[in-house]
């Protein structure tokens with residue numbers, strides 16, 4: 001591990017209290033980044049930040065934020081700048097899922113998923129870019145990193161709204177890359193497949209509840225057997241290297257890309 005690879009990167013990560021967001025925060029700090037962990041769950045985000053600070057490489061602060069609120073995105077950016085002097089990278093990771101068959105989707109399901117996964121990404125990108133523009137252009141690009149999904153590319157009938165929201169993340173990545181280039185800001189993303197996190201553990205139960213699967217664990221087995229080239233599910237550690245690459249200067253000449261880390265699902 002290169003403990004200085006991300007030195008000088010001050011990063012806001014949304015949804016960083018657990019799951020992939022927390023793993024990325026820990027990993028980025030191990031590589032020298034300073035991280036601001038934003039989440040609805042402040043206690044859990046603070047516990048992650050305390051662990052990072054105890055290790056003594058990159059520094060960490062935690063902020064309570066609801067990503068669907070513009071003012072919370074603005075204050076999380078401000079907290080990053082207050083703690084570390086400036087912001088270099090925004091990683092828009094907060095997200096959720098609640099499966100419904102097409103004819104069972106209602107406005108509550110639609111609004112909840114679209115607000116957190118897509119609208120909030122736009123708000124976070126905009127508020128972070130606003131600060132980056134105010135800081136002025138650097139010799140290296142500022143970076144916005146969007147978390148997509150296999151559902152950014154595959155129509156999955158049991159999670160139509162989630163797919164809609166994650167196709168939206170892909171569009172925000174493409175349009176943001178074009179719209180923000182003149183300010184020295186790149187926009188890229190990564191798209192996991194099945195990652196064992198609290199989100200997927202809940203999804204596994206919900207898929208049984210809506211009658212899409214007969215028993216818990218079946219969704220994992222079916223996907224590994226039928227859709228993946230690499231015959232196992234993944235874990236946040238499988239994703240953190242790509243996230244760190246997109247955060248690092250190794251990706252400075254990339255923009256508008258969504259990298260799939262999905263065991264080969266997207267080519268099926």
Ligand SMILES: NC(=O)c1ccc[n+]([C@@H]2O[C@H](COP(=O)([O-])OP(=O)(O)OC[C@H]3O[C@@H](n4cnc5c(N)ncnc54)[C@H](O)[C@@H]3O)[C@@H](O)[C@H]2O)c1
Pocket residue numbers: 014015016017018019020021038039040041065066067068092093094095096116147148149150191192193194195196197198199200
């Ligand atoms: N787990 C997977 O298989 C998988 C696959 C593809 C994409 N993703 C995406 O990866 C990202 C992270 O997923 P995960 O599996 O680590 O999820 P997770 O549920 O483990 O963690 C998500 C975090 O986001 C926070 N959050 C949710 N709503 C929020 C809000 N309104 N404001 C602030 N924070 C909020 C939660 O408190 C939680 O800490 C999400 O965007 C998800 O859609 C996950």
